[in-house]
Every structure is written in C-alpha cells, then in structure tokens.
Amino acid sequence: xxxxxxxxxxxxxxxxxxxxxxxxxxxxxxxxxxxxxxxxxxxxxxxxxxxxxxxxxxxxxxxxxxxxxxxxxxxxxxxxxxxxxxxxxxxxxxxxxxxxxxxxxxxxxxxxxx
Amino acid sequence: xxxxxxxxxxxxxxxxxxxxxxxxxxxxxxxxxxxxxxxxxxxxxxxxxxxxxxxxxxxxxxxxxxxxxxxxxxxxxxxxxxxxxxxxxxxxxxxxxxxxxxxxxxxxxxxxxxxxxxxxxxxxxxxxxxxxxxxxxxxxxxxxxxxxxxxxxxxxxxxxxxxxxxxxxxxxxxxxxxxxxxxxxxxxxxxxxxxxxxxxxxxxxxxxxxxxxxxxxxxxxxxxxxxxxxxxxxxxxxxxxxxxxxxxxxxxxxxxxxxxxxxxxxxxxxxxxxxxxxxxxxxxxxxxxxxxxxxxxxxxxxxxxxxxxxxxxxxxxxxxxxxxxxxxxxxxxxxxxxxxxxxxxxxxxxxxxxxxxxxxxxxxxxxxxxxxxxxxxxxxxxxxxxxxxxxxxxxxxxxxxxxxxxxxxxxxxxxxxxxxxxxxxxxxxxxxxxxxxxxxxxxxxxxxxxxxxxxxxxxxxxxxxxxxxxxxxxxxxxxxxxxxxxxxxxxxxxxxxxxxxxxxxxxxxxxxxxxxxxxxxxxxxxxxxxxxxxxxxxxxxxxxxxxxxxxxxxxxxxxxxxxxxxxxxxxxxxxxxxxxxxxxxxxxxxxxxxxxxxxxxxxxxxxxxxxxxxxxxxxxxxxxxxxxxxxxxxxxxxxxxxxxxxxxxxxxxxxxxxxxxxxxxxxxxxxxxxxxxxxxxxxxxxxxxxxxxxxxxxxxxxxxxxxxxxxxxxxxxxxxxxxxxxxxxxxxxxxxxxxxxxxxxxxxxxxxxxxxxxxxxxxxxxxxxxxxxxxxxxx
Ligand code: SF4
Ligand code: SF4
Ligand code: SF4
Numbered sequence: 043x044x045x046x047x048x049x050x051x052x053x054x055x056x057x058x059x060x061x062x063x064x065x066x067x068x069x070x071x072x073x074x075x076x077x078x079x080x081x082x083x084x085x086x087x088x089x090x091x092x093x094x095x096x097x098x099x100x101x102x103x104x105x106x107x108x109x110x111x112x113x114x115x116x117x118x119x120x121x122x123x124x125x126x127x128x129x130x131x132x133x134x135x136x137x138x139x140x141x142x143x144x145x146x147x148x149x150x151x152x153x154x155x156x
Numbered sequence: 157x158x159x160x161x162x163x164x165x166x167x168x169x170x171x172x173x174x175x176x177x178x179x180x181x182x183x184x185x186x187x188x189x190x191x192x193x194x195x196x197x198x199x200x201x202x203x204x205x206x207x208x209x210x211x212x213x214x215x216x217x218x219x220x221x222x223x224x225x226x227x228x229x230x231x232x233x234x235x236x237x238x239x240x241x242x243x244x245x246x247x248x249x250x251x252x253x254x255x256x257x258x259x260x261x262x263x264x265x266x267x268x269x270x271x272x273x274x275x276x277x278x279x280x281x282x283x284x285x286x287x288x289x290x291x292x293x294x295x296x297x298x299x300x301x302x303x304x305x306x307x308x309x310x311x312x313x314x315x316x317x318x319x320x321x322x323x324x325x326x327x328x329x330x331x332x333x334x335x336x337x338x339x340x341x342x343x344x345x346x347x348x349x350x351x352x353x354x355x356x357x358x359x360x361x362x363x364x365x366x367x368x369x370x371x372x373x374x375x376x377x378x379x380x381x382x383x384x385x386x387x388x389x390x391x392x393x394x395x396x397x398x399x400x401x402x403x404x405x406x407x408x409x410x411x412x413x414x415x416x417x418x419x420x421x422x423x424x425x426x427x428x429x430x431x432x433x434x435x436x437x438x439x440x441x442x443x444x445x446x447x448x449x450x451x452x453x454x455x456x457x458x459x460x461x462x463x464x465x466x467x468x469x470x471x472x473x474x475x476x477x478x479x480x481x482x483x484x485x486x487x488x489x490x491x492x493x494x495x496x497x498x499x500x501x502x503x504x505x506x507x508x509x510x511x512x513x514x515x516x517x518x519x520x521x522x523x524x525x526x527x528x529x530x531x532x533x534x535x536x537x538x539x540x541x542x543x544x545x546x547x548x549x550x551x552x553x554x555x556x557x558x559x560x561x562x563x564x565x566x567x568x569x570x571x572x573x574x575x576x577x578x579x580x581x582x583x584x585x586x587x588x589x590x591x592x593x594x595x596x597x598x599x600x601x602x603x604x605x606x607x608x609x610x611x612x613x614x615x616x617x618x619x620x621x622x623x624x625x626x627x628x629x630x631x632x633x634x635x636x637x638x639x640x641x642x643x644x645x646x647x648x649x650x651x652x653x654x655x656x657x658x659x660x661x662x663x664x665x666x667x668x669x670x671x672x673x674x675x676x677x678x679x680x681x682x683x684x685x686x687x688x689x690x691x692x693x694x695x696x697x698x699x700x701x702x703x704x705x706x707x708x709x710x711x712x713x714x715x716x717x718x719x720x721x722x723x724x725x726x727x728x729x730x731x732x733x734x735x736x737x738x739x740x741x742x743x744x745x746x747x748x749x750x751x752x753x754x755x756x757x758x759x760x761x762x763x764x765x766x767x768x769x770x771x772x773x774x775x776x777x778x779x780x781x782x783x784x785x786x787x788x789x790x791x792x793x794x795x796x797x798x799x800x801x802x803x804x805x806x807x808x809x810x811x812x813x814x815x816x817x818x819x820x821x822x823x824x825x826x827x828x829x830x831x832x833x834x835x836x837x838x839x840x841x842x843x844x845x846x847x848x849x850x851x852x853x854x855x856x857x858x859x860x861x862x863x864x865x866x867x868x869x870x871x872x873x874x875x876x877x878x879x880x881x882x883x884x885x886x887x888x889x890x891x892x893x894x895x896x897x898x899x900x901x902x903x904x905x906x907x908x909x910x911x912x913x914x915x916x917x918x919x920x921x922x923x924x925x926x927x928x929x930x931x932x933x934x935x
Binding site for chain 2: 055057058059060061063064065067068073074075086087088089094095096097099116117118121124125126127128129
C-alpha cells in the first residue's frame with residue numbers, strides 16, 4: 043500500500059491570516075459562496091484562567107480537501123502549505139508527521155479520508 | 157522553518173530563470189506592486205496564457221516573502237479581471253455626481269487635460285494645480301515627477317490626509333534625529349536572510365502603533381515577526397488598545413488608551429535612565445543631549461503615565477527593563493504613531509529609546525535603511541526642476557519650516573484644503589488625483605473634503621475602478637493598469653525588484669505610461685524618454701539623494717533588472733555610522749548637525765519647536781474635554797487593518813468580500829449589553845461632526861469605554877450616482893474625524909483618538925448618511 047500523506051499544523055503559530063483558505067479556493071476554482079477544502083476556525087481573544095488572553099486559530103479541512111493532488115503530482119507543495127504566512131503547515135507521510143507532532147506542542151496532524 | 161526554507165524548494169518546478177514555459181503556461185518571475193495597493197511588493201510567479209494572467213503563486217525562491225502570500229495577492233486574478241474595472245478613458249457628460257460618462261480616446265483625454273493645464277498655468281500659475289496620491293501605491297515618484305516637471309507645481313500631497321499622518325511624521329523626525337530612518341531588522345537586507353552569519357535575532361521587539369501581521373506597513377512583511385519568534389525565540393512588547401494575536405503572544409501587552417502611547421514610552425525612557433539600564437558607550441559616543449533628555453523624562457514617572465494611559469505603572473517599568481535588557485532590541489512602529497497630535501514627539505521618544513539602548517543599526521536592531529542604489533523612490537522625485545521661487549509657494553511652507561526645508565517634500569494637505577475653501581493664499585483650480593479615493597479612505601472629515609473637491613473647477617482621476625471620489629468630482633477618468641500590466645520596479649528599501657508587464661487590459665495604461673505621455677505633451681524637455689522601459693532605466697540609474705558614498709549608484713538598465721528579478725546591491729553593512737557611510741562629508745557619525753543622534757534636537761530648538769519628547773492629550777478626550785465626553789462617553793479608535801482589504805480597495809472582489817462582508821465596530825461585551833446590541837447588530841457611531849453605521853463585533857479584550865471602528869468602507873455593489881454615491885458616507889468613520897487639528901509642526905493628526913457615542917440602528921432612526929452629505933449639505 044502506498045504511504046498515506048497528510049498535513050501537520052503547528053497551530054500555536056497560526057495567525058489566522060486566511061491565506062490557506064484563499065489559496066485552496068483559488069487553486070480549485072471555487073467561487074465566493076462555494077464550499078472550500080479548508081475553513082479557518084478562529085477563537086479569540088479569549089481570557090484564560092491566568093488572566094491572559096489567548097488566540098487559537100485552527101484550519102479545519104473538509105471532505106473537499108484532495109491534498110492538492112494535481113500539485114503534488116508535479117512536485118509542488120499543496121497550495122495552503124506553500125502560501126501559509128506563518129509557515130506553520132507541513133505536508134508529508136502521516137507516519138513522519140505524527141512523529142513531528144509528538145515533538146511539537148499544540149500541533150495536530152490531519153489525515154484525509156482516502 | 158518547516159516549509160519555506162529555500163533549500164527545500166523543488167528546483168525542477170521553481171526555476172531561477174526569470175521566465176520559462178510550464179505546459180501551456182508561460183511562467184514569469186517578478187514582483188507585485190500595485191494595483192491593488194500594498195506597502196510591500198512581494199515576489200510572485202505569474203502563469204499567463206494568451207496575454208492573460210491565469211494563475212499566481214508566491215515565488216518560493218524569493219528571500220523576501222519566501223513563497224508566502226496574503227489572501228489579497230492570492231485572489232488577485234479575480235481583481236485583475238473584475239468586470240467593473242475601468243477599461244477606457246472617460247469624460248463626464250452629466251453633472252458631477254450623476255455618474256454619466258462618455259468613452260473618449262487617450263488622445264482626446266490628454267488634449268483636454270493639456271488645454272486646462274495651460275489655461276490654469278497662464279491665469280493662476282502652475283501652483284494652482286494640486287496632484288495627489290493615496291498610500292501604498294506604486295506612484296510614489298511618478299505623480300510627484302509629473303507635478304514638478306510636467307505641471308510645474310510644487311503642490312503634491314497625500315489625498316487630504318490630515319497632518320500628513322501616515323509615515324511622514326516618523327520619517328521627518330527620523331531625519332532630524334539622526335539624518336535617517338530606521339526599520340526593525342528581520343534580516344530583510346541580507347540575501348541569505350536568517351541564515352546570514354552576520355544576522356542576530358532580536359531578543360525583544362517593541363510593536364507599537366500597528367498590528368504588523370495584518371498591516372504589512374512600510375516595506376515590512378509582517379509575518380517576518382513570526383519567523384523570528386519561531387526561529388530565534390524573539391519576545392514581544394506590544395502597545396495596543398486591543399489584544400491582537402501578537403499582543404496575545406507578548407511577554408508584555410500594554411493596553412494603552414488610544415492616543416496616549418507617548419506618555420508610556422517616555423515613562424519607559426525614564427525607567428531606563430533612572431535605573432541606569434542604558435548603553436553608556438553609545439550615549440557617550442553617538443548621542444547628543446542626554447542630560448536634557450534625562451531631565452525631561454523625570455517629568456514622566458511611570459505612575460503619571462499609568463494615570464494617563466491606563467497601563468499599570470509596574471508593567472510599564474517591567475517592559476522598559478525588558479527592552480533595555482534586550483541585546484539587541486528593536487521596534488516595529490506603524491501608522492498609529494503618526495495618528496495623534498503628538499505623533500512627532502512619540503516617534504522621537506521611540507528613536508531616543510533605541511538610541512540610548514544601543515540598538516541603532518546593529519544586527520537585529522533598528523537598522524538604518526536607504527533605498528538600494530540611492531534611487532529616489534520618494535515624493536521629492538523631480539523637485540530639482542522647480543525654481544526656488546516656485547518651491548517657496550508650496551502650501552504649508554509658511555507654517556512649518558519642516559515643509560520648507562523639504563524634510564519630506566510634500567505640501568501640507570490641511571493647508572491645501574484651506575486654500576480650496578478660501579482661495580488663500582491663492583486659489584486651487586485643478587486636482588490631479590492618481591489612485592486615491594480620499595472621501596472613502598484617508599480624508600479626515602470626509603464630508604468637508606467632498607464639498608471642497610467638488611468646488612474645484614477641473615479634476616482628473618486616474619484609477620482602476622470607478623470610485624465615489626471620481627463620481628463626485630472628476631471631469632476626466634483615466635483607467636490605469638494593475639501590477640501585471642506595467643513595467644516598473646520596487647526599491648523600498650532593499651533590494652531592487654522588477655515589476656514586469658505580462659498582460660494587457662483593454663485600454664488601461666500603466667502609471668508610468670500615463671505620466672510619460674502626459675508629460676511629453678506638457679514639458680517634452682523634462683520627459684525625454686520614448687518608452688516606459690527607457691523611463692524605468694532612467695529611474696533605476698537616477699540615484700541622487702545622498703551625497704555620501706552610500707548607497708552607490710548603478711548603471712543597470714531595466715531589461716537587465718527584469719532578468720535578475722531581484723537585485724541585491726553589494727554595499728550593505730551594519731553600524732554604518734562607524735564607517736562614514738551616512739554623513740555627506742564622509743566622516744563617521746550621523747547625518748545631523750552634531751553628527752550624533754540628537755536626543756535634544758538642535759533643529760527643532762532653532763525652529764522654536766520643543767526639542768525633546770513630550771506628551772499631549774488628544775484634543776478631544778475624557779481628560780481634555782470632560783463635558784463633551786459626558787455626551788460622547790467612548791474613546792474611538794479607527795483604522796485597524798483587515799486581512800481582506802487594502803484600505804478602501806477590494807470591496808468589489810467576491811472571494812475577499814465573502815470573508816469580510818460588512819464594516820465592523822468592536823465593542824466590549826458589557827458595552828454591547830449596556831446599549832442592548834449583540835454581535836452582528838448595526839449601530840450608529842456618532843460625535844459632534846457626524847455619524848456612520850457599522851456592525852457590532854464583540855471583542856472582550858477592549859476596555860469597556862473603547863470603541864474600535866473600521867475605515868475605508870464603501871459599497872460598490874450599490875448605486876454609484878448621488879445621492880447614494882456607492883454608500884460612501886454610510887459607514888464612513890471619517891464622518892467623525894477632523895481636519896486641521898495637528899501637532900505644532902503640522903505633522904500628526906488625531907485620526908485614532910476621537911470620542912463618540914453609540915446606539916442601535918432602529919427602523920425609526922435609520923437613514924442614509926450618504927444622502928445627508930450629498931443632498932443636505934452634511935450632518
Ligand atoms: S491541501 Fe490543497 S485541497 Fe487540501 S486544504 Fe490545502 S489547499 Fe485545499
Ligand atoms: S495560512 Fe497558515 S497562518 Fe494563515 S490561517 Fe492558514 S494555517 Fe493559519
Ligand atoms: S504583503 Fe501581501 S498583499 Fe502585499 S504584496 Fe505581499 S502578499 Fe501581496
């Protein structure tokens with residue numbers, strides 16, 4: 043079986059810039075109002091128990107995410123990863139990303155459906 | 157870094173050539189700089205087919221943005237080919253405001269303009285023609301050159317920006333303080349960037365007056381800050397009334413009352429001096445007036461600053477210690493520094509702090525930039541063509557010696573407005589408005605500016621879309637090309653970058669073509685170039701601002717630059733003051749009277765301005781106008797940037813508008829509850845001058861008495877003709893701001909520190925502010 047690929051998000055650095063969303067929309071030709079491969083969930087500023095504010099931004103991938111199959115086939119990175127302004131996304135084999143996640147606080151790995 | 161390191165880039169796909177073929181596409185490596193607007197100029201790959209841009213990507217081989225792009229550039233193809241773009245030159249056929257036009261040829265348009273210019277020059281003198289531009293557009297030198305060389309007028313201004321309250325206060329005091337400017341060093345002047353062995357990550361960044369990630373101000377790619385935080389462990393001190401993402405990551409978030417930053421920064425200086433945390437070597441060798449500054453700062457103990465700003469005194473002291481202890485520390489400053497009446501003294505305090513802490517021009521500190529090859533990428537381009545007599549007529553010169561001496565060579569917008577209204581000191585007969593939409597964006601007291609612009613007898617607008625400004629006052633509208641449709645370049649500051657034409661759009665012409673073709677008809681001697689390419693070669697080679705050896709000039713041509721894509725000059729160094737690179741006489745030191753960083757400013761002293769930093773209350777505030785504050789009991793700050801839009805642009809671009817459909821005003825949850833509104837409700841924001849309506853967003857980090865409203869809103873999807881005028885006054889926060897209230901130097905205006913009241917929009921009180929302004933003469 044071919045190795046399964048996914049995305050790693052080091053989300054403590056996600057600034058909420060929306061570049062992943064727009065990159066995905068543009069790449070796939072989805073128009074305003076149409077569903078997208080990634081949606082940004084924004085939480086904050088939220089006051090925490092220690093009296094400090096926190097922002098948690100999280101790109102969430104939908105069933106429309108095809109991991110940019112056309113791009114990766116020609117040796118490019120998925121466009122959200124390529125354009126992420128905080129450079130907090132990585133594309134790679136899930137097994138490797140899982141190891142990376144283990145070593146990275148406040149991160150997660152997205153594993154697509156197929 | 158995880159993904160954007162240059163080594164990791166697939167060189168089979170991303171090439172170092174400037175152009176190649178990829179399947180059906182021609183790929184061009186170049187840089188993006190306006191339209192649409194921005195303060196950067198990131199490196200992009202255009203994928204074109206049949207003369208049309210089909211796709212865009214960030215260039216991963218560019219050290220500048222390393223492949224990254226904001227959503228505006230990612231969606232730029234939708235902007236480039238928006239059906240509403242201006243396609244042909246237009247002449248007004250109805251009354252002003254009716255939005256009725258006929259298509260004319262470029263020749264007819266130029267003939268009409270030349271005829272009016274000649275008549276005005278003859279009857280009233282060239283000074284009766286005022287040229288203006290907006291911010292963040294690639295016309296920083298083009299429009300000034302047309303004004304000085306083509307029209308022969310000294311009056312070039314920013315689009316009715318009161319107090320020149322964007323950047324100019326900072327550059328002006330920078331030049332008086334040390335003969336130069338500073339930029340937070342994120343390695344952006346080094347080709348190898350973070351990997352350059354000379355580079356040192358800052359230990360602390362003081363972020364003041366901007367949300368750098370969103371605003372990308374002043375040639376500074378905001379997410380560089382995230383790079384240094386991630387890779388270098390850089391920590392933050394953030395001064396902001398709202399908890400931005402950066403503030404949430406900061407060691408010290410100083411929640412200042414809008415407009416009181418100067419009090420806090422001077423108190424920080426005081427702590428640094430009092431606790432002897434400053435850099436004695438640098439102060440002794442390279443600073444002038446330390447004793448006087450120390451005396452001044454004693455007037456600002458942290459407790460006083462706390463009382464003024466609402467920031468805890470101990471927090472101010474801790475932040476001061478952290479900054480002073482940082483080696484290096486740096487400052488990322490922004491627009492809001494300028495947008496108070498004490499913009500100049502605040503900038504001066506920040507410069508002083510960097511200087512006494514020894515952070516000036518050290519790696520990772522407050523580096524001194526100049527434009528690569530000394531290219532005059534500034535508002536002074538072509539000014540050498542004016543006689544002293546004509547220069548003496550520049551509006552604003554009378555009031556402020558800073559304008560007279562050309563520290564930042566523009567006329568003063570407030571004085572221009574006054575001249576239009578009163579005819580004093582002389583009448584204004586024509587406005588040449590190139591890519592600025594003042595009544596939607598930067599003009600304080602927008603209704604007043606609307607009336608003034610309409611009263612000028614002849615106006616030309618150059619833009620990419622039909623704007624409320626054009627409908628309200630233009631007689632001729634010229635369609636200008638966007639970034640992919642022009643041969644140009646970007647230099648602010650370093651390196652020099654190409655902007656290559658890869659496409660055409662109907663009859664739109666680039667700003668370079670427009671000034672060249674118009675200039676040739678007006679003053680052929682001063683426009684000797686045959687093509688935009690020749691003009692650009694002249695510009696690249698025209699370095700002339702600094703007489704010292706640095707930066708050296710170039711004989712590179714535009715076609716050579718196109719092939720290089722990005723050109724890194726080899727004459728870059730830190731601590732340039734030690735090398736004799738900064739002074740006109742080639743001696744070590746700074747380019748000032750004393751050769752030092754002037755903590756006590758000798759020029760200001762000679763001109764009768766306060767030579768040292770001070771704090772001044774906003775002219776309308778809970779403290780300065782307590783009675784008025786009873787009626788308008790909220791402090792209003794304006795102009796926070798959004799990811800989706802560059803100021804008033806892009807409201808018509810569907811995928812961007814989808815992400816941010818409405819103008820938003822942030823309220824503390826208790827405040828929203830108090831006036832009985834929830835997130836998404838429309839409210840009126842109102843003060844003595846006017847009102848506008850925006851939708852509520854709940855922001856728990858705000859102080860309950862602070863209101864934070866967006867700017868730049870108009871509604872291109874609605875009727876353009878008056879009375880609606882694209883709804884330009886409906887949500888316009890500049891219905892509430894003021895013209896003609898500036899600091900004593902004429903620099904700095906209180907855009908971001910107003911007072912207001914707020915209440916829900918109801919069926920009974922709903923109305924159209926645009927109709928009130930266009931039909932009823934105002935509020
Ligand atoms: S990997 Fe591609 S398809 Fe998936 S979210 Fe990112 S851009 Fe969209
Ligand atoms: S592009 Fe990156 S930083 Fe921006 S919202 Fe998406 S994940 Fe976050
Ligand atoms: S900063 Fe953003 S909007 Fe500006 S040029 Fe770069 S990518 Fe484009």
